[in-house]
Structures are given as C-alpha cells and as structure tokens.
Amino acid sequence: MGSADKRWIFNLTVRNCRTAAGESFVSRTVFRRPAAPTVRAFLVDDSALVLKLVPLCLALDGVRIVGMARSAEDAFSEIAAVRPDLIIADVCLPGIDGVEMAMEIRAENPEIKIILISIDKLKTGLPPQKQCADAFIAKTNLVDELGPMIRLLFPKAFAAHG
Numbered sequence: 001m002g003s004a005d006k007r008w009i010f011n012l013t014v015r016n017c018r019t020a021a022g023e024s025f026v027s028r029t030v031f032r033r034p035a036a037p038t039v040r041a042f043l044v045d046d047s048a049l050v051l052k053l054v055p056l057c058l059a060l061d062g063v064r065i066v067g068m069a070r071s072a073e074d075a076f077s078e079i080a081a082v083r084p085d086l087i088i089a090d091v092c093l094p095g096i097d098g099v100e101m102a103m104e105i106r107a108e109n110p111e112i113k114i115i116l117i118s119i120d121k122l123k124t125g126l127p128p129q130k131q132c133a134d135a136f137i138a139k140t141n142l143v144d145e146l147g148p149m150i151r152l153l154f155p156k157a158f159a160a161h162g
Contacts, residue, residue: 015067037148038157040066042082044075044089044098045117054088054146061147062158070094072101079105084112085157086150089117102132113153117142 019029041063043054055065072093079087087105089098096104102114116133119140134153136149139143151158 014098028105038083039063039086039154040084041088041150042067042069042075042079042084043088044069044072044087044093044101046070046090046092046094050090050117050142057143057146058150063147063150072096072098075101076104077114079109083109086113086115088117090114091116092120094146099132106132115146115149115152152161 013041031138040060041058041066043051045054045068051068051070055068057063063086065085067075067078069078072089073095075087075089087102089101093101097111098116098118102116105112106114114133115135115137117137117139119138137149
C-alpha cells in the first residue's frame with residue numbers, strides 16, 4: 001500500500017448546532033479516502049462560504065475545482081479558457097443570473113454539465129431552468145447532495161473508483 005493509499009481526508013459529524021446569534025445549523029464529519037480527480041469543475045457563486053465549502057466537499061468525491069468566479073460576467077472568459085466538464089452556479093448572482101448564464105453556456109458548449117444551486121428552494125423548480133441545467137440543488141442540501149449528483153452526471157468517470 002503506497003503512502004497515498006494511507007491518506008484520509010475529513011468531510012464535515014452530523015450534529016445540530018447553534019450560532020452565537022441563536023440560529024441553528026447542521027454539521028457533519030465523515031472520514032473517507034479521497035477519490036482520484038476525474039471531473040473538472042468551475043464554481044460560480046457570490047457567497048464566500050460556498051466558494052470555500054464546495055471545494056472541500058468535492059475534493060473528497062474526485063472532483064477538481066479548476067476555477068471560481070463571483071459573477072457570471074467574470075466566469076465567461078475563465079470558463080472559455082479552462083473548458084471544465086462541469087459548472088456549478090448559483091441561481092441568484094449579481095448582474096447576469098445563474099439561469100441566464102447557464103443558457104448562454106449551454107448554447108455554446110452543450111457538452112458541459114451544469115448544476116444550479118439556490119438558497120431559495122422554490123427557484124430550483126422553475127420551468128425555464130429545466131432547459132439550461134442538468135440538476136438543481138438547494139444550498140441547504142449542498143453538502144449531502146452535490147457529490148452524489150456529480151456521480152450520477154458522470155457515471156463513466158467514477159466507474160473505476162466505485
């Protein structure tokens with residue numbers, strides 16, 4: 001067994017917690033081996049928390065973040081340069097929103113998979129989004145659902161990794 005086989009990475013212990021302001025949230029810690037990076041993803045969100053959390057979660061699922069942007073306008077040129085397999089974008093972005101961004105990307109690059117995320121669960125079910133994204137995930141479920149959704153979208157990439 002090589003040294004890489006002995007590495008373990010943590011992913012966030014399911015526990016109900018409260019912030020100093022009294023707001024409740026759930027955290028979790030699961031120990032597992034990281035998968036070999038197989039999917040190249042680009043992340044677009046104006047939330048600093050999401051920009052920090054998503055790469056941590058995805059590293060455990062064999063997904064490598066190849067770029068990040070805080071707005072669609074910033075993302076367009078970077079996406080063209082790095083040519084990711086997957087784009088994960090917030091629905092509510094400043095300026096051009098995630099839905100419009102996804103529709104433009106889909107028109108030019110239909111092979112790129114797109115996952116839209118939203119804090120507002122109602123926005124994940126709007127009919128126009130069905131034309132521009134492969135999946136929708138509420139931010140409240142992001143940690144639990146993002147990795148499995150990516151595995152569903154890229155079954156061949158993960159076939160060798162179980």
